Structures are given as structure tokens and as C-alpha cells.
Amino acid sequence: MSSPKKKKNVQSLNEKLVALTRFLSKAAERSLPFFSTLKNCAKRSHFKWTKEAEKAFQEMKALLKNFPTLTSPIAGETLILYLAIAREAFSSVLIAERDGVQTPIYFVSKAPTGSELNYRPIEKFVYALVLLRRLRRYFQAHPIVIQKKVTPSAPELWELYTDGASVPEGAEYEALLAGVRLAKKIGVKKIQAYKVLVEQIFKKSIEPSQLTAVIDEAEHCWMTNIIEFLKMGSLPENDKEAKKIRVKAPMYDLHDDVLYRKSYLGLTFRCVGPKQAEKIIVKVHAGACALHSSFRTVAEKIKRLGYYWLGMYNDAAEKIRVCQECQLHAPISKAPRHQMIPITPPWPFCKWAIDIVGAFPSGSKSADYLVVDIDFFTKWVEAKSLNKITSKKVGDFF
Incomplete structure (x- = not known):
């Protein structure tokens, strides 16, 4: 080639x-x-x-x-995972060791982009492990031994700032030496020190805000059965309800007595009860900088904020439907409330429409008015001029 x-x-x-x-x-x-x-x-x-x-x-x-030959793991076999971290790329390989010979199973490699280039070494290792989600089936079926390696690069410049405004004379140098010792301990090779003068303020300019009370939910809500199952393994007496809880429980996680909903992308949403859900809808729909959006937009924004409960869209629609501001500023519809049904005559000359037009400027026969008659079925038109509108003259027209 x-x-x-x-x-x-x-x-x-x-x-x-x-x-x-x-x-x-x-x-x-x-x-x-x-x-x-x-x-x-x-x-x-x-x-x-x-x-x-x-x-x-x-x-x-x-x-x-010299293409390497990959192998498949044996059930229960201990596998070795090597992680190689460099500034230009993150690489890893899953290996099986048999009779002193290491044979690769799977290679994973990615070049960092954007902010990933500025990750610290420990963050790079964590990110390299996150990239191994495609090897989840190997991690679940085999014990894994992780080996890591960092490729040396140019020493990074660290900055050290010391404050000498509010300490006795000479103490700022002790602080500088303490910072240098700490930098040496964590392996910093290049460091640049700065002295910063900071004014010490004794009076608070902003008063601390008072913590509002946590909303107490009802004793039993949609989360109760799921929390009891995850916490104590208890199920409702009804077989159908118990089956629903068993199916739904894997989609939730309980941490510090707080229920979280798992998503398909790996994110978790905090589950809330009806009272908390009502306050969240009001804040998102009509709170500060709110747009009074539709219920679908409000529900999606609540998800992006990290909250979840059953029936989010229905609750948002019911709450927004009674919003006073939305009703005041909603566009006025001029369409009829009900569908208009035309009434058609069954045969010719069954139904007529009569109208009187005038008065017109006087002519030679002093005819100032006009009587017009239209048949609804055939659209036949009859007209006659009159100098005066009376019941007798209009009757004579018919």
C-alpha cells in the first residue's frame, strides 16, 4: 500500500x-x-x-x-485491564493471561478534545474508565485487575498565591514555604508564586437567608411502595400491585432515604411527591425569568433540572390550564365555538330570502327602493323597483 x-x-x-x-x-x-x-x-x-x-x-x-490475535475469555477467568494515559490519547486493553502469556481481548482508544485536554491525571483515569462502558458484559462476568500507566509529558506550570495583608510580619513567608512543601509533596515540578493583598472585612454585607422548611409529603404517595421495597423488601398484599413494584424497582435507586429515577443515558432524577411537584411546576412556569411556556416545555425543563414524578405531563397541563396570567394574555380565538351546519332546502322555491335596498337617488319614475328576492335552492333572483315601501306593494310583488 x-x-x-x-x-x-x-x-x-x-x-x-x-x-x-x-x-x-x-x-x-x-x-x-x-x-x-x-x-x-x-x-x-x-x-x-x-x-x-x-x-x-x-x-x-x-x-x-503482525496483526495481534484476539481471544475470548473463559467463564470465571480473571482478566487484566491496562490503562495508558497520555495528553494526546486515552488507551486501554483487556487481557487474559494464560500460562504466563498475555493475549488481548479488546482494545479501546480515544483522542481527547476540547476541555478533556485539561483534565488532571486522576480525572483522565476516571474518564478512561467511563469509556469502557462497552466492556460492561466482561466486567459483570469476570473479576478485573486494573493496571495503570501515565505517559510523561512536559511539566505543568502551577501558580501559588499567598496573602500577607492580615497576618503578622514574616508570617507570609511561612505560608509561602508551606505552599511550596505541599506542591513538592504532590509532585509539582514547575511553580510560580504570587503575593496577593486582601482586605479583611469584619461586617457582613449580605445577611444570610433563612432556610425554608422542607415540604412534608403525605404519608402514602406513589414513591412509598418503591421505597419500602428497596429499603426492606416489603411488597403490597395485592398480587398485581406487587408485580408492578418488582418490575419498576430496577429503574430506581435509593440513596440516603432519597429516591432517584435512573435514565437511559446514565443520569439520575430526584423523585418528588405531589406537593413538591406542584411548587416545582409553579416555579418553572411562572417563577422568576419564566416564559409561561406550554406544559410539554415545562415538563422537559423540569427533567433537565433533575426532578421526576409519575404523571409529570398531566400535572403540568392541569396546573397551567388554570394559570391566570396565561388566560389574560392568551390570544382571543374568533372561531365559532361549535361547527357551523348549513341548512339546505329540500326542493326549488321552498325557501326564499327577501331584502329591501334603498333609498336610491330619484329617477324618472321616482323609484327610490328596490325589493330583491332570491331562491335558496336554484339561486333564482327576482327584483322590482318601488317608489314607496308599503305592505300592499310588497305583497303585490309576490
Whole structure:
């Protein structure tokens, strides 16, 4: 396989390497030189194949020639998980050791982007473990031994600030030395110290707010049976209700006597009772900076705030329906309340419409008015001019 010469060739190469990620060790770290050639390459003429990319390409070819053989784990076998953390990539491999020989099972690799580049080492290890959610079936069926490795990089610059405004003379130097000792203890290699003058304020400018009482829910609500089952394993006497609780319980978690609802994305929502739900709906719908949105928007916003209860949409709709501000400022509908039903005549000349038009300017015959008659069925029109409107003349018209 020859080296890529065009931007399209590099894009095709990256797509193929992504498909082989789980079979290659440190695939993301090895592919970084290829991605760097695509940066600032909006036009074909801007493409440039660098020496680093060529070196990485040759190393990738050598790796593919000696492609590692993956194995499947044996039931109950202890597996080893290696985590390699570098600034450019997070890599991990799940290994089975048999007769002193380590054989890979699964490779996982990812290049950090955005704020992930600024993670501390411990945060990078935690994030690397989060990326291993696809290996959940291995973690549930086998004991795992984790081995970690940090790739050394350039020493990071730390900043140390000391305050010498409100301490006796010379004490700020003791604080500086204490900060240096602490930095040395945690392994800091480069440090820059600053002295900050801070004015000490003895009088509080803001009074502490009083804590409002927690809303007491009713003794029995929709959470009671689920909490009792998760806490004590008790179920209702009704078999149908007991079956419902067994089915719903895995979707909830109890922590410090507070019930949480699990979501499909791994997030948890705090469960609340009817009284708390009513206050939450009012705050979100008509509180500070509220928009008096529809019940669907209010329910979705409550979910984003981290709350959940059964019948969220119905409760929000009922509460918003009686909102006084929404009724005052709602658009007025001019449509009829009921559907209009036309009344059609059954046969010609069964129903007539009569109208009198006038008075018009006087003519030669002094006819100032006009009597018009229309048949509803055939739309037949009859008209006659009159100089005076009387019952006799109108009767003569018919």
C-alpha cells in the first residue's frame, strides 16, 4: 500500500482505521499524525503529507503485518485491564493471561478534545474508565485487575498565591514555604508564586437567608411502595400491585432515604411527591425569568433540572390550564365555538330570502327602493323597483 497523496486518500485511511479500532493497540494515538494533515486543509492545494505522517504510516503498516490475535475469555477467568494515559490519547486493553502469556481481548482508544485536554491525571483515569462502558458484559462476568500507566509529558506550570495583608510580619513567608512543601509533596515540578493583598472585612454585607422548611409529603404517595421495597423488601398484599413494584424497582435507586429515577443515558432524577411537584411546576412556569411556556416545555425543563414524578405531563397541563396570567394574555380565538351546519332546502322555491335596498337617488319614475328576492335552492333572483315601501306593494310583488 502506497502512501496517501491526496486529502481524499487520508480520509479513506482514517475511516478504515476507525473500523479497526478494537483490534489495534493505541489506535487513536497512532492516527493523530494522519488527522493533523487534514487541519486547515479546506482546499486540495493546501494538503501536505508530512514526515511525521509518513513515519506513522510506515509504523501502522508494520503493525498490520503482525496483526495481534484476539481471544475470548473463559467463564470465571480473571482478566487484566491496562490503562495508558497520555495528553494526546486515552488507551486501554483487556487481557487474559494464560500460562504466563498475555493475549488481548479488546482494545479501546480515544483522542481527547476540547476541555478533556485539561483534565488532571486522576480525572483522565476516571474518564478512561467511563469509556469502557462497552466492556460492561466482561466486567459483570469476570473479576478485573486494573493496571495503570501515565505517559510523561512536559511539566505543568502551577501558580501559588499567598496573602500577607492580615497576618503578622514574616508570617507570609511561612505560608509561602508551606505552599511550596505541599506542591513538592504532590509532585509539582514547575511553580510560580504570587503575593496577593486582601482586605479583611469584619461586617457582613449580605445577611444570610433563612432556610425554608422542607415540604412534608403525605404519608402514602406513589414513591412509598418503591421505597419500602428497596429499603426492606416489603411488597403490597395485592398480587398485581406487587408485580408492578418488582418490575419498576430496577429503574430506581435509593440513596440516603432519597429516591432517584435512573435514565437511559446514565443520569439520575430526584423523585418528588405531589406537593413538591406542584411548587416545582409553579416555579418553572411562572417563577422568576419564566416564559409561561406550554406544559410539554415545562415538563422537559423540569427533567433537565433533575426532578421526576409519575404523571409529570398531566400535572403540568392541569396546573397551567388554570394559570391566570396565561388566560389574560392568551390570544382571543374568533372561531365559532361549535361547527357551523348549513341548512339546505329540500326542493326549488321552498325557501326564499327577501331584502329591501334603498333609498336610491330619484329617477324618472321616482323609484327610490328596490325589493330583491332570491331562491335558496336554484339561486333564482327576482327584483322590482318601488317608489314607496308599503305592505300592499310588497305583497303585490309576490
